[in-house]
Amino acid sequence: MRLLRWTGLALLLAVALLFAVGRPIAWTEAALIIWDIAAGGPPTLWQKLTDRPNEYPARWADGEGDVYAPNRVRAAMVLVPGAAVLGRDEPRLQALARSFARAGFVVLVPELPEVRRLALSRLDAERVASALRQLRQWQPGQPIGVAAVSYAVAPAIIAALQDDPAFIVGIGGYHDLEAAIRFATTGAFRPLGDAREFRVAPSGYGRWAILLANAGRLDDPGDAQALQAIALARFRNPGADVGPLAARLGPDGKAVLALVENRDPDAVTRLIGALPERVRREIDGLNLALYDLSKLRGHLILVHGRGDPLVPYSESQALAAAASKARVSLFLVDELGHVDFNAVTAANAWTMWRAVDELLAERR
Secondary structure, three states: OHHHHHHHHHHHHHHHHHHHHOOHHHHHHHHHHHHHHHHOOOOOHHHHHOOOOEEEEEEEOOEEEEEEEOOOOOEEEEEEOOOOOOHHHOHHHHHHHHHHHOOOEEEEEEOOHHHHHOOOOHHHHHHHHHHHHHHHHHOOOOOEEEEEEHHHHHHHHHHHHHHOOOEEEEEOOOOOHHHHHHHHHHOEEOOOOOOOOEEOOOOHHHHHHHHHHHHOOOOOHHHHHHHHHHHHHHHHOOOOOOHHHHHOOOHHHHHHHHHHHOOOHHHHHHHHHOOOHHHHHHHHHOOHHHOOHHHOOOEEEEEEEOOOOOOOOHHHHHHHHHOOOOEEEEEEEOOOOOOOHHHOOOOOHHHHHHHHHHHHOOOO
16 A cells, blocks of 8 residues: 555656646647537637637638637637538638637638539649738748648648748648549558558548549539539439439540549559549649658648548658658547547547647747
C-alpha cells in the first residue's frame, strides 16, 4: 500500500510539474475544442466559456466568402469547404469555423462554386490563394494558415505552394489522385513502407461521387446528363438498373463510366489514360503527386482516420513524406472514418487532442 501511495503521489507531482512548465491553458482549450467539434453545433462547455465570433459576408477584388472573427485575434486561417452542395453554408463546416474562431483564429471560408456541384477544380486553388492574400491584408502580422478536409486538401496545398502560409491543416486528404481513385473504385491501397497491397470493400458513395464530379466536364451534353442521372440513381439505390442510361452514352461518357465501374486495381492507370482530355487535365491539375511539395516550408498538420472509407490513410502518409522540407505532424486516428468529427471516442481522443494542440500552438 505504501508503494502504491508513493507511486500515486509521484504521478500527481509529475502532472503538476508538467502543467507548471507546459501550456495548461492551451491544453485545456484543445480538450474543450475536440468535444465542441464532435458536438457539431449544439451547446458545449467551450461555447459557454468563450464569446461567439462575429460573423459576416465579405467580398474582395476576385473573391467572396464568410468571415468568423473573434474579439481577440491570435492567428488567421482560410478554411476550405469540401465537396458539398451547401458549400460554405454547410452547417458542420460553419460549426468548425466557429470552434476555431472562439480560440482566437479569424476564419475566412471562401466561396468555391464547383464544390456546390460536388466537384473540385484546379481553379479552386487560385481562389484559395486569393483568400490567403486577402487575409494577409486584413490581418497583417498575424500567423496565417489554411485548413481543408477531404478532397479540398489538394487545392489548399496548391495554394500554399504559392503563398507559403505558416501552417497547413489537412484532414483526410490525398497525395496521388490516381491512387485515391484506385482506392475509391477498387478498395486497393499500400501503406507507406509496406510492399503489400491491401484491399477493403470500396465505398459506393466515393465511386458515384467521382462520376458526378466529372460528368459536367464532358463536351457532349447528352453524355453529361446521362452520367449525372446514373450517379444520382446509384446514390439513391446501389442496385438501380442504369443499363438504358449507359446505352445512350457516347465514347467519352463510356470512358468515364468504365473507370468508376472498374474493380481491377491494375486497370486504373489505363482507364484514366483513356478519359477525355478535359477530364484528364482536371485530374492532373489536382494531383499533388505532380507538384514539388518539397517547396512547402510551414507546419503541415495532417489528420487521417485509419478506417477512412473514401481516402486511405496511406495518402496522408505519402503527403507527409513528400513535404520533405516542411515541419510535419501526422496523426493517424483510430475509430475515425472520413472526416467524421462526431466520431471522437475515448480510444482516439488523445490523438485528436494532440492534433488540435499542435494547431493552437501556431497562435501568437
